[in-house]
Amino acid sequence: MELPSKILERAVEQLSTLPGVGKRSALRYALHLMKEDELAVRDLSESLLRLKTDLHHCRHCHNVSDTEVCPICSSEKRQHGIVCVVENVQDVMAIENTQQYRGLYHVLGGVISPIDGIGVQDIEIASLLRRVETGEPYPVEEVILALPTTLEGDTTSYYLNRQLQASGVKITTLARGVAVGDSLEYADEITLGRSIAHRIPFEN
């Protein structure tokens, strides 16, 4: 596809570096922005830049934050002894949305994946181990491994579990089972199998 303008071409090229955005979508975005108010485009342009210049990762949990320590880590109301280890920022949001968790987080920023060249030192594992070891900023009593159930996620959980054993901290993981509202008929066998194996007392 040959574009009629170098400026358009450059914008399309750069928009198509966004995850899951092809040349065609990028062109649609660019042509849309051409028609927008200059003020709106200026705002967008600035906002994107601020993602790099003004946005931080929390010093303790590595969640994104406007401040050096995020509101969750600095909140008086959270249970400081529980740390939920997740792959990325979206996972924190998903768990926060449930309103069922009052502990803290630790965002690894990925999982161990030799095939993608992501090793132990490329993600926030050392800082997690240090957090448990030193008890800074808060002593840790329980680590919840809430990583994805993929080969990479499981590998990472296994590694963390082994590394954390010596510390004597309690290590738990998310319950896996048939989703609320799902019929058993359509649940996959592994999930249903785990649901049965890890059955829990009936609650009234």
Place this chain on the structure above:
Amino acid sequence: MELPSKILERAVEQLSTLPGVGKRSALRYALHLMKEDELAVRDLSESLLRLKTDLHHCRHCHNVSDTEVCPICSSEKRQHGIVCVVENVQDVMAIENTQQYRGLYHVLGGVISPIDGIGVQDIEIASLLRRVETGEPYPVEEVILALPTTLEGDTTSYYLNRQLQASGVKITTLARGVAVGDSLEYADEITLGRSIAHRIPFEN
């Protein structure tokens, strides 16, 4: 979905104004940019702004262009007497890609659509009529109506045909028919019907 940062929230809000981009994709884009090089994000940010500040519409055909008159309109090699009327910039690119057309274009920037509040004066119809009437920048011999075969496209073609009648210019439209490589069995009835009605001499 509550975001942990105002800066992130603002970026997500603005990215989700792009056509077909929801909050979830916008968040994915924003988090991706956070991880990118600052230089790359700065480039993207500038490119988007330049779409508004430095990109023009060609004075004659209203195609996007880095210059006041686009390379197609200013080319010596094109047939200046033929003007192909299209809905948008993407259509120009699609026709250019065929390398079968050597005439000029006229980009309407939309089609007449009362339901979306787009009337005759909201798209580049007056400038097309003026182009045919005045013979500026070039005398027009033929107008090809290459608008979509939708209710709105057909309405626009019908309107243009009526307005152009008096000028005595030749008015043509794209051939419609079964696509090259398609089997008749799966062609829709209207298309196949048109293919038969407008059959052409067999070429060796």
